[in-house]
Amino acid sequence: MSSVEFRKDLFADERPENLNEIGLPKQRQDALGHVTGRSPYYDDNLYDGLLHMRMVRSSEYHARIRSISLNGADMMPGVVRVIQAADVPHNINTLLSLIGFGRDDEALLQDKKVSYRGEAILAIIAETELQARKACQAVRVDYEALPHVLDVEEALKPQAPVVNEEYPNNTFDYYDRYDHQKLRFGDPHAAMARADHIVEGEYQMSPIEQAPMETCGAIAVPETNDRILCHTCSQALFFSLGTTAKLLDTPSSRLHFKGGTVGGGFGGKVDSLNEPMAVLGAKLTGRPVKFTWDREEEMQVGAPRGAERWRIRDGVMNDGRIIAREFTGFFDSGAYTRLSSYAVVKGTAHLPGPYTIPNVASNVYCVFTNRTPATAMRGFGITGVDFAIECHMDKVAETVRMNPIELRLLNAYRDGDMKPHRRVAKNTAYIECCQVAAGKADWAIAPEYSAMSSLRDGGGERASIPLTMIDEEGRIGERKRGANIDTAPSKITKDSGRAPSVIPILEATQAMGEQAAGRPQVGKATSPAPQPSAPPAPAPAMAPSQTPSPTSAVPAAPQRSAFARLQASEPAAPSQSRPVEPQPSTPTPPSESEQPYRPSEPFSRGVKRPGASPFISGRRR
Amino acid sequence: MIAVETYASADQAATALHGDAVFLGGGTLIMRAVNYGDLKTERIVRSTDPAMKSISTSGERISIGAAATMSDVMLNPQLAFLAPVARSIGGPAVRNMATVGGNLFASHPYGDFAVALLALDGRVSVAGSGEEDLGAFLARRSSFSGVVTEVSIARPATGDFRYRKVSRIKPKGVSVMSLAAWLPRSGGRLSGARVAFGAMGNTPVRANGVERALEGANLDVSGIAEALRAVRTDLQPPDDPIASSWYRSEVAPVHLRRLLLDEEVS
Numbered sequence: 001m002s003s004v005e006f007r008k009d010l011f012a013d014e015r016p017e018n019l020n021e022i023g024l025p026k027q028r029q030d031a032l033g034h035v036t037g038r039s040p041y042y043d044d045n046l047y048d049g050l051l052h053m054r055m056v057r058s059s060e061y062h063a064r065i066r067s068i069s070l071n072g073a074d075m076m077p078g079v080v081r082v083i084q085a086a087d088v089p090h091n092i093n094t095l096l097s098l099i100g101f102g103r104d105d106e107a108l109l110q111d112k113k114v115s116y117r118g119e120a121i122l123a124i125i126a127e128t129e130l131q132a133r134k135a136c137q138a139v140r141v142d143y144e145a146l147p148h149v150l151d152v153e154e155a156l157k158p159q160a161p162v163v164n165e166e167y168p169n170n171t172f173d174y175y176d177r178y179d180h181q182k183l184r185f186g187d188p189h190a191a192m193a194r195a196d197h198i199v200e201g202e203y204q205m206s207p208i209e210q211a212p213m214e215t216c217g218a219i220a221v222p223e224t225n226d227r228i229l230c231h232t233c234s235q236a237l238f239f240s241l242g243t244t245a246k247l248l249d250t251p252s253s254r255l256h257f258k259g260g261t262v263g264g265g266f267g268g269k270v271d272s273l274n275e276p277m278a279v280l281g282a283k284l285t286g287r288p289v290k291f292t293w294d295r296e297e298e299m300q301v302g303a304p305r306g307a308e309r310w311r312i313r314d315g316v317m318n319d320g321r322i323i324a325r326e327f328t329g330f331f332d333s334g335a336y337t338r339l340s341s342y343a344v345v346k347g348t349a350h351l352p353g354p355y356t357i358p359n360v361a362s363n364v365y366c367v368f369t370n371r372t373p374a375t376a377m378r379g380f381g382i383t384g385v386d387f388a389i390e391c392h393m394d395k396v397a398e399t400v401r402m403n404p405i406e407l408r409l410l411n412a413y414r415d416g417d418m419k420p421h422r423r424v425a426k427n428t429a430y431i432e433c434c435q436v437a438a439g440k441a442d443w444a445i446a447p448e449y450s451a452m453s454s455l456r457d458g459g460g461e462r463a464s465i466p467l468t469m470i471d472e473e474g475r476i477g478e479r480k481r482g483a484n485i486d487t488a489p490s491k492i493t494k495d496s497g498r499a500p501s502v503i504p505i506l507e508a509t510q511a512m513g514e515q516a517a518g519r520p521q522v523g524k525a526t527s528p529a530p531q532p533s534a535p536p537a538p539a540p541a542m543a544p545s546q547t548p549s550p551t552s553a554v555p556a557a558p559q560r561s562a563f564a565r566l567q568a569s570e571p572a573a574p575s576q577s578r579p580v581e582p583q584p585s586t587p588t589p590p591s592e593s594e595q596p597y598r599p600s601e602p603f604s605r606g607v608k609r610p611g612a613s614p615f616i617s618g619r620r621r
Numbered sequence: 622m623i624a625v626e627t628y629a630s631a632d633q634a635a636t637a638l639h640g641d642a643v644f645l646g647g648g649t650l651i652m653r654a655v656n657y658g659d660l661k662t663e664r665i666v667r668s669t670d671p672a673m674k675s676i677s678t679s680g681e682r683i684s685i686g687a688a689a690t691m692s693d694v695m696l697n698p699q700l701a702f703l704a705p706v707a708r709s710i711g712g713p714a715v716r717n718m719a720t721v722g723g724n725l726f727a728s729h730p731y732g733d734f735a736v737a738l739l740a741l742d743g744r745v746s747v748a749g750s751g752e753e754d755l756g757a758f759l760a761r762r763s764s765f766s767g768v769v770t771e772v773s774i775a776r777p778a779t780g781d782f783r784y785r786k787v788s789r790i791k792p793k794g795v796s797v798m799s800l801a802a803w804l805p806r807s808g809g810r811l812s813g814a815r816v817a818f819g820a821m822g823n824t825p826v827r828a829n830g831v832e833r834a835l836e837g838a839n840l841d842v843s844g845i846a847e848a849l850r851a852v853r854t855d856l857q858p859p860d861d862p863i864a865s866s867w868y869r870s871e872v873a874p875v876h877l878r879r880l881l882l883d884e885e886v887s
Contacts, residue, residue: 128622133658294657 010432011455030261039261042231045219047288051080053281054132056121056139057301058114061370062148062161065112065121069140073124076138078131081285083123085111088280089249094337095271098242105166106336106373108247108276114143115163115335116372118301120273125281125289148370152309152330155369158482163335163368169480172333172341172366178474179365181348182489183327185420186359186466188315189493191324195315199396202311203388207304207332210377214263216302217292218274220282228279229256235269244276248283255279267376268302271338306340306374307332308384311488312392315359320402320410325352327362328488329385334373340366343381349421350382353389354430356413356462360420361489363474405438409449416459424463428454469493623655625665634668635748635768642666644768646723647690649715650731673722673770676700682744683776687722687769691734694721702782706737706801709786712793722769725755726762729823730863733799735759736819737784739827740801741774759824777803783880786819787872789863796820797864798873800880804840811835816848816877821858821869830855831877845881849874 006023008015015023033039074082085091085107092104109120121141126132147161154160155170162168171179192198218232234240237259245252262269274291281289293302308331315324329347333340344366352360377383393411397404409431417425431454438445471490478485626642628634638644642664645651655662673688678699685694691707694700695716710719710733724734725745735743735755743755748768755772758765783802788794799819805812814835819825830851838844858869879886 129658130623130660133660137660296657 007432007436010436011429033261041214041261041263042219042233042258043214043217043290043292045231047219047221050219050288050290051125051127051281051285052129052132053123053125053277053289053291054129054136055123055277055297056136056141057297058110058117058119058121058141058143060114060143060145061117061150062146062163063114063143064146065110065114066142066144068111068122069142071138071140073135073138076126076131076135078127079124079135080127080287081125081281082135083109083125083277083280083284085109085122087284088247090247093243093247095239095243095339096337096342097246098239102172102337102341103166105164106338108273108280113146113165116370118297118372119335120277120301123277123281123291125285150369150371152307152332152365152367152369153487155367156365156479156487158480161370163370164337167337167368169477170368171476171479172337172344172368173476174344177476179476179479180474180487181344181362181364181366182474183348183351183360183362183364183420184468184470184489185361186324187469187493188324188326188359188361188489189469189491191359192313192315192326193493195323196318197314197316197396197399199314199316199392199399200312201388201392201395202309203391204310205308205384205387207307207371207374208377209299209302209304210264210266210268211298212262212264212266212268215293215295215298216269216272216274217290218272218278219288219290220275220278221288222282222286223256227254227256228282229258230275230279231258231260232272232275232278233262233265233269234259234272234275235262235265235267236271239270240272240275243271243273244279247276248280250279266378267305267380268298270376271303301372303334303338303373303375305377305380305383306334306343307371308388310385310388312388313488314392314396316396316400318400320397320400320407322355322357322396322411324359325355325357326360326489327351327364327385329362329364330487331364331366331381332371332374333366333368334371335368336373337366337368338373338375339380340374343376346381347385349419349423350385351420353386353393354413354428355408355411356417356425356458357411357420358466361469363487363489365487403445405434405443405445406449408434409445409452412452412454414454414456414458414462417462418465422465425458428458430454467494623662623665625667628666628668629670631668631670631673631748631768631770634666634670637666638766638768640664644668646688646720646726647718649711649719650723650727668768670770678776681776682773684771684773685721686771687720689721691716691719691721702777702779703737706734706784709784709792709799710734721772725759725769725772729859730796730820730861732825733786733796733819736799736817736825737782737801738772738774739817739825740784740803740815741777741782742803742815744773745769746771746773756827759826762824775803778805781805783883785876785880787876795863798858798869798876800876802880804835804881806840810837810839811844812837818856818873820863821856821873823859826856828852828855835881840881842882845878848881849878852877 004025008023030039068084070082073079088108091107091109093106093108094102094104096102097104109122111121114121122139124132124135126135149155149160149163155163160170163170167173169179173179174181214233216233218230221229223229232240237257241252241255241257244255274293278289278291281291308329311328313326314322316322331340331344344364348362348364351362393408394404397407412430412434413419413425413428414431415426415428419425431452435445435450469490469492471492473485473490626637628637634644641661643651643662643666645665645667651662651665673686674693675686676689676693676697677684683700691710694707695704707716710716710724721734724732727735739755739759744752745755745758746752746769748770752773781804783804784800786799787797789797796819798821801817803815805814814832816828816831816835817825818828831848834848834851835845838848852873853870856870856873858866860866878884
């Protein structure tokens with residue numbers, strides 16, 4: 001029945017054999033419905049008097065709307081209602097405001113400026129879909145074309161047009177401080193200086209449309225008691241409900257969202273806007289309204305996996321050890337934020353891939369361009385950079401003339417190793433994956449590589465957090481003001497002689513780790529107790545010059561993530577004199593939450609309600 | 622609302638085709654457009670004329686009713702040489718609906734069946750008028766209004782007809798190009814060869830330079846060399862998401878050689 005091969009010989013002692021689900025083939029819960037053709041889809045709900053909604057969309061990539069002329073569309077046969085921006089009660093939102101991340105930047109319907117081709121301007125509801133289409137065709141929009149920008153790095157230039165008024169620098173603001181997400185671990189620049197080879201590469205991924213068989217759509221139906229029922233194919237029913245409640249300024253108790261079968265989603269139905277439009281239509285007409293995209297809309301305005309550009313720069317020794325890795329990454333968010341801001345954070349936590357590299361730095365940008373807003377798709381934030389990393393590993397292997405799988409095994413992370421975002425790696429299993437893949441592909445690897453295990457030789461010195469170079473480069477708006485700043489991570493190094501910022505990041509992180517573990521903080525040990533370095537590389541994972549005594553005192557065990565706290569808790573406006581970057585002191589709520597609670601707003605999610613337990617925490621990730 | 626009108630005979634249907642009406646064959650093109658919001662379609666005219674579904678193989682030429690489907694062609698033992706062509710159109714569901722007549726109107730890069738008909742000296746019968754050459758018909762198809770009732774083709778001798786469809790995805794991919802050749806021989810040399818290409822122009826087209834170069838040639842490597850040179854300049858293929866014009870021109874000689882020499886492709 002299943003073509004899955006379970007390798008129970010690996011990690012045999014980590015998993016009991018008497019589990020009922022894990023390790024057993026499992027039939028999909030919807031398989032029977034699908035093969036018998038009985039799975040109910042949202043579009044299977046039939047209603048008398050169902051109305052159909054179509055959208056007038058921007059034909060321009062970037063333009064100011066001078067005027068909109070209905071041109072008699074509202075009087076055409078079958079037309080019941082025209083919905084314009086002014087009809088949307090709270091016409092501004094960002095998806096992740098529901099978890100308190102980012103600022104509202106996207107209107108449901110635009111009447112002032114369009115920022116991508118296909119952006120919704122107004123909606124027409126008619127008795128038939130054809131009538132709605134014809135009415136849409138009659139509408140005339142007078143545009144004043146604006147210069148547009150379609151490339152992420154062009155968008156960072158000072159003279160680039162402003163895509164998104166909420167983020168005038170064309171970049172998402174991270175922690176109210178930087179125009180990018182930073183990751184700093186060790187001193188990559190110094191390590192590069194002593195590396196035998198520098199290997200550089202640039203990798204570009206195009207947007208990818210999820211292309212579900214069932215296009216995005218929703219049917220909204222007035223119920224009794226001023227309630228609206230909404231059938232939807234959304235992948236994220238409660239995201240949809242929250243978004244609809246917010247945009248329509250409606251208590252969520254007035255909305256009855258009914259999901260069910262998703263006819264293919266793959267991320268493309270996480271942030272659909274069909275639901276608020278259909279519900280608004282039902283409220284304004286008092287009749288059932290269906291708003292379904294056709295295929296062209298699915299392709300043109302359906303949010304894809306965003307394009308990504310990555311530059312990787314590695315410092316590599318002749319024996320194949322990668323001693324430093326630098327990333328410069330650009331996520332093309334399109335015209336609005338949607339989920340790309342989060343993808344950047346998620347992607348950063350993944351760097352430098354499943355490898356233990358003692359010096360890592362990355363600058364990752366969430367960039368606004370006049371393209372279709374990007375969203376989730378299958379491991380987004382990770383998939384693109386993984387493609388870049390693995391292409392780059394092959395390039396490194398070629399440079400040092402090494403078997404590419406052996407190169408990966410040599411640099412693979414192991415259980416107990418410290419990841420650059422200050423989490424200890426566990427259940428890594430990458431070494432075993434490489435070994436099995438090599439075996440399946442009849443790809444020869446040397447016996448010492450076959451004998452490696454992710455369970456052994458990790459941790460110890462590899463669990464330590466090195467002295468880390470930090471910097472303040474890339475403040476919000478600096479680039480726009482014309483400051484000539486490289487997009488790549490800072491070149492500041494302790495060897496450069498201009499280093500006021502060699503900061504042992506140890507103390508605070510250690511304190512955090514102990515705090516998290518519920519232990520009292522022990523004295524700051526300084527005893528030099530060099531840990532044995534990890535085989536197989538004969539040299540230590542970090543050069544001696546990089547392992548000053550404080551690092552070896554880091555307890556290998558529970559290090560709470562400084563990174564996780566950095567996102568949620570970093571004070572918004574640190575003083576310039578405070579040099580250490582990721583040093584949270586007391587948790588402070590994100591800036592969005594600093595505004596006082598406004599009870600006049602009928603809808604308010606848990607994160608905005610003081611004292612209530614958060615529905616979805618903005619701090620979990 | 623879109624009106625659908627059904628007529629018992631092709632002639633009646635032709636009379637009803639005025640204004641913004643379209644004639645519905647199998648529906649694989651028109652209904653897709655309608656479902657995707659084509660605003661031009663107001664009236665759909667169809668015919669249940671049984672004559673349009675008939676396939677006649679008794680005469681000197683073979684007549685195929687315009688309403689015969691790809692599946693009908695595949696099931697007819699007399700049309701075994703056309704079965705691989707029909708099989709290259711769409712998937713099973715499409716082949717059960719798609720008609721021979723409708724294929725004449727399939728826009729680039731579709732219409733591979735018409736390529737085979739063109740190579741086989743196809744002639745088109747139109748309700749209320751006579752027969753006309755398929756090549757000339759394809760050239761004016763965008764402005765054509767009427768009902769095609771049948772297509773007649775020559776009956777090739779065994780082994781004289783060749784067809785290939787080149788696509789990036791098998792078995793259902795869209796054509797990079799499709800090629801069909803009718804290669805009658807007299808005394809071992811080609812005489813009156815017809816070679817047609819699909820997806821190499823706005824419509825299926827004959828490669829006249831190739832045909833001239835093949836006249837009197839032997840069907841071997843040296844005999845077709847001139848034809849392979851000619852094919853580069855014979856056609857002006859379009860750019861589309863499947864392949865660029867440049868790519869199509871570059872690989873056309875390769876695929877033509879494989880077609881003419883009946884080479885195996887792994």
